[in-house]
Amino acid sequence: MKILCADYIITCNDNFDIIRDGAICFDKKIVQIGKANEVIQNNPYAKVKRLSPNSVIMPSMVNTHVHLEFSANKTTLIYGDFIKWLQSVIEKRDILKKSCDVECYENAIEQMLESGVLIFGAVSSFGEDMQSCIKAPQKVVYFNEILGSHPDMIDDIKFNFDKRVEKSFKFKSDNFIPALFVHAPYSTHPLLAKHVINLAKRDNLLISTHFLESMAEREWIDKAEGDFGEFLKIFNKNAKPMYSSMEYLDLFKECKTLFVHTNCCTDKEYEKIATLDAYISHCLVSNRLLNNPLLNLKSIMQKNIPLCIGTDGLSSNFSLNIWDELRGMLFAHTDLDILKLAKYLLIAATKNGANALGLKESAYLKEGKNADMITIVLPQKVEDIEQLPLELILHTNKVKSGYIDGDRYV
Ligand SMILES: [Zn+2]
Structure with a gap:
């Protein structure tokens, strides 16, 4: 002792x-x-x-949302506009993926460790980061991600996703906990989202999703208008919104859900989230770099939705040091008293984060x-x-x- x-x-x-x-x-x-x-x-x-x-x-400290597979990005991706950024991610993702070798993953994990992040939630799109996450000294919640909206692709996507999930479960331990991730309402077909959500309910797994991150997503979901229409036609000529925001939130009833971003939510949507067994992950730097609105912390506080912190990946951040993220939050949320906010953020970065990732004994x-x-x-x-x-x-x-x-x- x-x-x-x-x-x-x-x-x-x-x-x-x-x-x-x-x-x-x-x-x-x-x-x-x-x-x-x-x-x-x-x-x-x-x-x-x-x-x-x-x-x-x-x-x-707990980083609840990071994409390690994009850790090779420094100045490759386009910032300043959500859709332009998304286009650049699609264009460059193979190059970025290839240039993130084992050392690149280790550096990202080390940067978090040095800043005191002993617990993190990694969203994996391809499974390339699995071995590095298994070997990481930290406690890792490994979110297997699903996305795809074209009806012809559903069976293939489901098959590949199930294989990735199965593989992650072979390495399940106290320090490597497989979980599930639905990319977003604009990108994931309801049949795929329901498949993953049913799995979460059946096996009592943690689930997470990006939700209402940009005004482009808001316009698309509400009115089928804006920049998203043109963008989504690249993947599906007949693209149309697949859910209303409330329909999407309803899918997560009876799940333990971590909603990421939510910075374009209305008060009504926050009220709905407050009725779910849910947390919100705040990724301020990512939101700012992609010119997305500032999260309405006052509304989240009023509705008693527990907040936690994410750095997002190096695809939309310059640092995985969680203190950089917290400092950004102190300076961005000028409508809140700075001493109270500092305390609130420390709780978000520790207790709430650990609870959100199902690690209550470390909270x-x-x-x-x-x-x-x-x-x-x-x-x-x-x-x-x-x-x-x-x-x-x-x-x-x-x-x-x-x-x-x-x-x-x-
Ligand atoms: Zn993300």
């Missing part, structure tokens, strides 16, 4: 309890958490390590929970504890150490 002592322990529990001069005693699980003198006294045989001054211990620091935690050293002392979440987001790039099931990986 080990004991880590730090100036601050941020538990990320519902009360957002912060323990000053705290300690955590742990093996694979957390044995005791509290004031350092009490924890040390109660566990006399544990090896004690006192972290540097101004240290913080907190739960693992916050408490006796009996998994010893999945990170340590961070702040550059100076923070006198006022109310400032701590904000200072942490402003000043953190890399963590000092990271523990997964009590073993040190960073």
Whole structure:
């Protein structure tokens, strides 16, 4: 058993309890958490390590949405417009896929690890990233993705998808959890979406989907108008919207769903999401780069929909460092009080993210929970504890150490 002592322990529990001069005693699980003198006294045989001054211990950061298969992109894809970006992804995807070798995957996974992401959700379109995700030190929820709208292709797509899912299940473990992903309402035929959703319901699997990411998607779904019409005709001359937004949301009843983006949702759609067993993954940088609107956090907060954080892939981000994403959010959501927002974002990046990915035992620091935690050293002392979440987001790039099931990986 080990004991880590730090100036601050941020538990990320519902009360957002912060323990000053705290300690955590742990093996694979957390044995005791509290004031350092009490924890040390109660566990006399544990090896004690006192972290540097101004240290913080907190739960693992969770990146709920990343596409590793596009990690080779730096300046290849087109930003500034969702449809132009999508066209460039289709045009360049084979080149990007080929140029992401094992080292490219490892670098992406390492970047997340160094920033304290010990849990992530990877969306896989082709299964090329599977081995790297299996070997990753982190806990990985592996979302097998389905998409395709042409009726003639349905059987082939289903067949290939089932094969990928089956393969991922061969490697299922505590740290590699297969899950399902429906690409989006504009791209996935109802027969394919229903096939995947039925699988999720039957086997109680986590499911996720992009939803109402751009105004182009909004216009297409609502009115069959806008830039999407021309774009989708490349794939299907007779393309028309396959669902209304409400019909699409209804499909996910009785599922555990992670909706990604949702930044073009109306209040009514958020009300509907609030009735589902659902989370929303906020990918701010991706939304900004593709000129998509800012997520309405106020509406999400009012409806008590739990928010979590995603970096999206390097296909629409310059970084997989989750602190870059959080800093962006602090500066973008100017309608919210910055101190309250910082606290809200830390909960989103830890507890809500772990819960969204079905890893409830890693969600916050408490006796009996998994010893999945990170340590961070702040550059100076923070006198006022109310400032701590904000200072942490402003000043953190890399963590000092990271523990997964009590073993040190960073
Ligand atoms: Zn995405």
